[in-house]
Every structure is written in structure tokens, then in C-alpha cells.
Amino acid sequence: METVTRANGAGASWYNAVWRWHFYAGLFCMPFVLWLSVTGTIYLWKPQIEVWQDRAYDTLPVQAPRAAPDRIVATALTAVPGAHLSKYQLPVSPNQAVRVLVAKDGVETRVYVDPYRLRVLNSVREDGRLMKTISALHGTLLAGAPGSWLVEIAACWTITMLLTGLYLWWPRGRKGLGGILYPRWRSGRRLFWRDTHAVAGIWVSVAAIFLIATGLPWANAWGGYLGAVRTATGTTDGPVDWKVAGKPDAHAEHRGTAMPAAEPGNLDAVVATGARLALAPPVLIAPSGADRWTISSDSANRPERSRVTVDAATGRILDRRDFAQRQWIDRAVGYGVAIHEGAFFGLANQILGTLVTALLATLSVSGAVMWWRRRRPGTLGQPPRLGRPRYGWSLAGTIAALGVAMPLFGATLIGVLAVDRLATLRRR
Structure with missing residues (x-):
């Protein structure tokens, strides 16, 4: 000037x-x-800040026996009466409290559960967490x-x-x-x-x-514009892997809407399958209908993400969708978003x-x-x-x-x- x-x-x-x-x-x-x-x-x-924020829940003493996932979820639901399971996050170490996301009236709450003593350590609304607020700001x-x-x-x-x-x-x-x-x-x-x-x-x-x-x-406007471009070019490939501001998330099971209740014992088999898949953390497990669950990587580095559908009764893999299988336009945006968020090359x-x-x-x-x-x-x-x-x-x-x-x-x-x-x- x-x-x-x-x-x-x-x-x-x-x-x-x-x-x-x-x-x-x-x-x-x-x-x-x-x-x-x-x-x-x-x-x-964000990764360093959230590790610091959750440090009290990542150094739990390891005891035996460890409670089954279904019992951990039941404990988490006591923190929000009337809520249902939205997502179960696989812990990355035995010392880590299990994060269970429960939903009530469209609002998700993150519940930290000690898997050894089956007690709730803390609960916080997802939209009230620091990095969610920073993202909205x-x-x-x-x-x-x-x-x-x-x-x-x-x-x-x-x-x-x-x-x-x-x-x-x-x-x-x-x-x-x-x-x-x-x-x-x-x-x-x-x-x-x-x-x-x-x-x-x-x-x-x-x-x-x-x-x-x-x-x-x-x-909001450009995200909708990109959606129209995807449609016009024939590159629409399911819901996008990023949230457009001011619009609901296309992944129903990821926004806390009511899903069929998980039957006892179902989650145990699905968690065992998720542990064997070795997806990039955090790995989220969510009910996706009466007879199916989804296991998905929510890694900030988008090219590492995968989405797996499994049978609810047996944990058998029905379908798997990796980042490399998405349309080119979604992959291009995914690489850009990962770099934008500082997650692509560490x-x-x-x-x-x-x-x-x-x-x-x-x-x-x-x-x-x-x-x-x-x-x-x-x-x-x-x-x-x-x-x-x-x-x-x-x-x-x-x-x-x-x-x-x-x-x-x-x-x-x-x-x-x-x-x-x-x-x-x-x-x-």
C-alpha cells in the first residue's frame, strides 16, 4: 500500500x-x-494439544481382567441417561481410557471410561471441546x-x-x-x-x-459449488469426506442420529475385527443398521483413511473402501485438506x-x-x-x-x- x-x-x-x-x-x-x-x-x-488435554486418561494402571466392549458402552451410557451409542473409539494402548461417544437429541457426548474398573472418568460434549470450538471460530x-x-x-x-x-x-x-x-x-x-x-x-x-x-x-458456498461440479462431471462417489460449514454431515452414524440398538455381544466381535485391521487411529466403530457396523479410520491424514463394513453378528468383513478407491476429485481434495490441517507429512x-x-x-x-x-x-x-x-x-x-x-x-x-x-x- x-x-x-x-x-x-x-x-x-x-x-x-x-x-x-x-x-x-x-x-x-x-x-x-x-x-x-x-x-x-x-x-x-491439534494433535499435541489434545494429547496434553487428555493426558490424565492415557496413563491408567493396567489391571486384569479388562471389561468387554459391550460392558464399557453400558457404563458410558450411564453418564447420559437416555442416550444411545454413536461411536466406540478403539484405544491405542492398554493404558488408555476408552472413548465412547453417546448421543441424545442429536448432541454427542464423549465419555471416558476406565476399562478395568468400569467407571466413568469424565464426559464432555463434543461441540464443547476446545479444538471443536477453534475449528468453528x-x-x-x-x-x-x-x-x-x-x-x-x-x-x-x-x-x-x-x-x-x-x-x-x-x-x-x-x-x-x-x-x-x-x-x-x-x-x-x-x-x-x-x-x-x-x-x-x-x-x-x-x-x-x-x-x-x-x-x-x-x-458453505464453495463446498456446495464443488458438490455441483462432482455431479456434473460424474465423480460423485458417496458422501464427501469433509464437512461443509453450515450443512449437516452426510455420514448419519457420525452425527449422533438414532441407530438401531446394538445387541449384546455384537460389539465384542466387531471390536476384535477392528483391532485386527490395524487402521490408522483414531478408529471409530459405529452401528450402521440392524445387522451391520462400520469400522472407519478418522485419521487427520486423509489419505490414510479407510471404511470397512462388517456383519453385526459375526464381525465378518462385508465391504472395504480405502482412500485410493475414491474418485480423483475426492482424492485431490483429501490431499489438500491433509496438508491444510498440517497432517500430511507430520x-x-x-x-x-x-x-x-x-x-x-x-x-x-x-x-x-x-x-x-x-x-x-x-x-x-x-x-x-x-x-x-x-x-x-x-x-x-x-x-x-x-x-x-x-x-x-x-x-x-x-x-x-x-x-x-x-x-x-x-x-x-
Whole structure:
């Protein structure tokens, strides 16, 4: 958002127009980028945070005998009278309390059961857990579908901000890499903020655009748009493996709806089958009808997920669906989501994601400081209009492609252009 002198003519007019769009996009996006950077960073470290939160339930003394799964579920149901079994999570070690998810009136409660002494250690509503709250703050601002739309609009315009920023940053006859690839922090306060903003932008832009794009499948409008694309291309392959904000989860057994009650002894055989499958944890077992159960990996690394259907009476495997068997579009989204959440390549993925969010926050803060220092009191501080630039077919095609790829961006762009045009006419 720095004032840059350019030669008169079409080049100056075009550069100025890009700068104005960069300014408006940045002014709108900055608070959202900061918010999403903070909440996204916290969520990146979800595995470590949840291990720390549940540490008291993962160091139980091992005793004999260990209660059967059916008895563990019966104990868990006493914590929420009138509830039914939603999911049974296979423990990953003998010292771990068994997590049983029970549901009542559409609300899931996580119950921690000591499998040796058959007692409830704790119970907490699923939607009240810390990381569930962070996820909702990140994706919907705790405002449901309207919040998701607002976050999606901000995400789309952040891509615009990054692309226009790259154009403004592009070296034009400058010598040296100072202020381009590394900041010149000893050249005065003005250059300090300018270089911090420009260099942070160039290093983070590609990764940030990828991060934003891989987060769009969760958004309300774009998630629905993706569903329409799946249908139109014939790549619909059952329910999606991610939750679209503001819409119910397509997996009925995974949202706590009433299912036929499990018969005594059924769960024991199914748990034994699940233990033999060695799926990526956490492994969830859920009733899926009067005569079937599902055993599914809920791993944050989506490519590791599998879903197995077994016979309720015997635990015999009836069907298995692995990630590699899904349609290409679902696999592509799955890889993107795994990287977005910091789960695809372990700790390095988390560190890289944190670096990206830190640079995005730096970009927003430095841009805000530059704007505040430059603006005159009582004005918005937007770049002055130097003339009406000419828009070539290549640019128009690029904007149209972005509008098709991100429908909310296209819709809001039309609105912004209309407002800008009316404001220009009024000034004239």
C-alpha cells in the first residue's frame, strides 16, 4: 500500500488501478487474515494439544481382567441417561481410557471410561471441546452459514490481494535483491515497513494461495459449488469426506442420529475385527443398521483413511473402501485438506503451516501500519485515481476465470465495481 511514482501514460494508469484494488482488498481482508492465521495456527497443533488435554486418561494402571466392549458402552451410557451409542473409539494402548461417544437429541457426548474398573472418568460434549470450538471460530466465526460466507468472501479477496501484491512487487529496473527477496531494515522506518510487507508477501504468496484454496471445500458456498461440479462431471462417489460449514454431515452414524440398538455381544466381535485391521487411529466403530457396523479410520491424514463394513453378528468383513478407491476429485481434495490441517507429512507440515500463517500475519500488520502512517486524518487513505486504465482480453479472461472458480468472488466483484463506478460518477 505504498505510494509509488510511475511515468505518465497507460502504464502509470494501469499500475495505479492495480494498487487501488490491492488497497481495497487488503483493507477488507486484513482483520480476517489475522483471525484465520491465529485460529489456524492453533488448529495446526491439534494433535499435541489434545494429547496434553487428555493426558490424565492415557496413563491408567493396567489391571486384569479388562471389561468387554459391550460392558464399557453400558457404563458410558450411564453418564447420559437416555442416550444411545454413536461411536466406540478403539484405544491405542492398554493404558488408555476408552472413548465412547453417546448421543441424545442429536448432541454427542464423549465419555471416558476406565476399562478395568468400569467407571466413568469424565464426559464432555463434543461441540464443547476446545479444538471443536477453534475449528468453528476458524471456519464460521461461530455464526453458522453466514459466518462461512463471510470467511469465504475474505478468502477469495485475499487471493486477489496476493496476486495484485505480486504485480506491485515485481522488480522494474531495480538493482540488487534488497527489498525484493530480503528486507533492508537499516534504511529508515519507511523502508522497514515497506520491505517487511513486500518480502513477507513474496515468500508467502504461493503457499498462502494453496492454503486458502485447500480450505475452500469446507466453505458453505464453495463446498456446495464443488458438490455441483462432482455431479456434473460424474465423480460423485458417496458422501464427501469433509464437512461443509453450515450443512449437516452426510455420514448419519457420525452425527449422533438414532441407530438401531446394538445387541449384546455384537460389539465384542466387531471390536476384535477392528483391532485386527490395524487402521490408522483414531478408529471409530459405529452401528450402521440392524445387522451391520462400520469400522472407519478418522485419521487427520486423509489419505490414510479407510471404511470397512462388517456383519453385526459375526464381525465378518462385508465391504472395504480405502482412500485410493475414491474418485480423483475426492482424492485431490483429501490431499489438500491433509496438508491444510498440517497432517500430511507430520511435524514438518505443522511447522511449515505455522510459518505460512506467521508470514500472513506479518503481511497484514505491516500493511496496516503502512496504511495508517500514510493516510491523512479524516480520509480513507486510498491511492488516488490517475485515469481510466485499459483492460485487455487476457486480463478480462483471468478475472472471469477467477469469478467462475470462486463464485462468491465474482458476485462481490460485480458489487464492488458498481459501487466504485457510482462513486466516480458522483465525484464528477
